[in-house]
Amino acid sequence: MLWRNKSFFVLGVGLCFGMVLCIQLGLYLANILFGPTFFDNIFQFCIRIFKKGTVEYYVVLLLVNTYVVFSILVLCKKIIQQVVNTNRLKKKIGHLTNREKTIEMNQRFNRSGRDIIVINSNELIALTFGLRNPFILLSTNLIKMLDKTELEAVIYHETAHQKYHDTLKIFVLKMIYEVMWYIPLTKWAYKNFKIIIELVADEYAITRMGSELGLGSALLKLINTHLDYKTNSLLVPFADGTIDYRLKQLIEPYYTLPFKLQIKSIIISVNVMILSIILMIIV
Secondary structure: OHHHHHHHHHHHHHHHHHHHHHHHHHHHHHHHHHOOOOOOOHHHHHHHOOOOOOHHHHHHHHHHHHHHHHHHHHHHHHHHHHHHHHHHHHHHHHHHEOHHHHHHHHHHOOOOOOOEEEEOOOOOOEEEEOOOOOEEEEEHHHHHHOOHHHHHHHHHHHHHHHHOOHHHHHHHHHHHHHHOOOOHHHHHHHHHHHHHHHHHHHHHHHHHHOOOHHHHHHHHHHOOOOOOOOOOOOEEEOOOOOHHHHHHHHHOOOOOOOOOOOHHHHHHHHHHHHHHHHHHHHO
16 A cells, blocks of 8 residues: 555645646626626736736736636646547547457456456557546457466556556546646656556556466566557556656665655745635635
């Protein structure tokens, strides 16, 4: 549970900033729609600093409205992109699905929800995809390459991503980072969460199997390969850029991987957060 607890912290850091932004945007839009009687927020505060009718007032008003529109457009764009990517991926999978192997794998691993899909492909593919109901995607070539223990370890690893809804969490953190790019901690939370969830999934697989041998062997077989599927926030691939961290953790289980965070980043991010909260209270 070591990495599981750390994942809560990193996720919480990113969500904290995202919640503040969403509240502020919501209050600002409510102010525009229903009037300034009750819905005060940091955006209004920035505008009211300057006297209405002055050049400064209209410049700040333009900047605030530009940022609000930009944030909403980015959020809408990401959601639309995910819907489009999901539909495209599902269509592609539908054409490549090996029905016989899919049934066999679900029966073999007692998957009552039939959430394992096997596709005909020469690539070594093992990943979790989908936001609401994540599925595990495997390629026929991967199944051929791995032995029974290694394949079981991969399945348990991907099951952890399903169980903890990692694809959805990554998607949310990525949106927060892309909208709040000026706050260093949002980028830190997004990048480090992607690493930690892989360690959490490995931890889950090792616990279920009682040994790290199957997982370690599978990683070593995949270490010189790559996934041809273009990864986006809907996908959590088994073999990605975190393999070095994962092998280090398997070799030295009690070694704590350093997730460096510059003091400057903390100061900037925390000051922005504190200012936002204070203004929410006093305006």
